[in-house]
Amino acid sequence: MEKKNMDFEQKTLINELTQGKELAKQLISHLQPSSSKETRDVLVGKILSSYEKALSMLNWVGEPKALESPPSMTSFENTSSPRSVFYDQDSNHRDVFKKRKTMSKWTEKISVSLGTGPEGPMEDGYSWRKYGQKDILGANHPRGYFRCTHRKAQGCLATKQVQRSDQDPSLLEVTYKGRHTCSRASQLAMASASLIKQGFKAEKNQFPHHEEGKEEKPKQSQSTFFGLGAGFEVKTEDLDTREDDIFQPFSFSSTPIESENLGNHFFSEMIDTNFAGSFSPSFISPTSSESAYFSVSPCHNISSFGLANNVKTPESDLNEILSAPTSVSNSPIGDLDLTLDKVDFESNFPFDSPEFFT
DNA sequence: CAAATTTGACCGAT
């Protein structure tokens, strides 16, 4: 039952912590003046990243942090029209951090009406797996429960709930809970891939009309962003951890793309980079690091950031970054799958917020 | 065949 899951999560956790430990060891050996500062920075970044991830797996929320700035949902903002975004710190309860078990949670009301038509619900860039549906007391529409597809594979704890609004059935209320600890590069790549492949062809995503049965169809097909029409609003409650809120469902996807061509362009680029970043080891070659660095912009940046937190990563460091995990994986706990290490390493999601280091 | 969904059972809070 849950045992498997538990075991796996523990394993992942241990793996993460072990990695942190190993990295710390490495750091020690790089403490001498002969080592470059960059190398140390890289290691520190990796260590922090490891711990951060481990903690997030435990649903740990950092020490209460000053009530703050809106959790960087800024990426939504720039959309001119159809989306309105705002934050809501729960008007009723000011005591935002009285409880600490909270996980980041935010709700978006998404309208899938305009223009979007029968087109399936949005694709937010992640792949979800439905694990339940419940009728809710007040509502006349059932609520669907989704979790990240990679929960098992990567111990990603992100979940979301989707509920159709009562008054306006074209409104989907999506509540996200928890953050993705999985590598989202591949999913994004896939999402955009399918996106591009099918162009903007809104192929029949059969929207089950037969009553309120199913709300959303998280088929990994089209997206919302082009889906035009989606009016939506975001409301964040339970702000707790800093990083927790910094990162939200649409990191890139929300990028408001004005023109479609632009969008296309953007995505194809995105895809390439993602693929390059996630699957092609070619850029790893130390010699070509510079060019690679440039060509692989977003994703690569992100992934290396997560580890390095250092924009200008010199070759040596890049090299270091790339080689380190290898050494890490043959650490004491040998039976942990390397694949995991690899994944984690390649696309470990970035805790690359500005305040990460503060 | 594996992977995703459906759906009632289960379970922990009120």
Added chain:
DNA sequence: ATCGGTCAAATTTG
């Protein structure tokens, strides 16, 4: 006991 959330077996989907 009720409600919201999750699990997991059965079932569908691809």
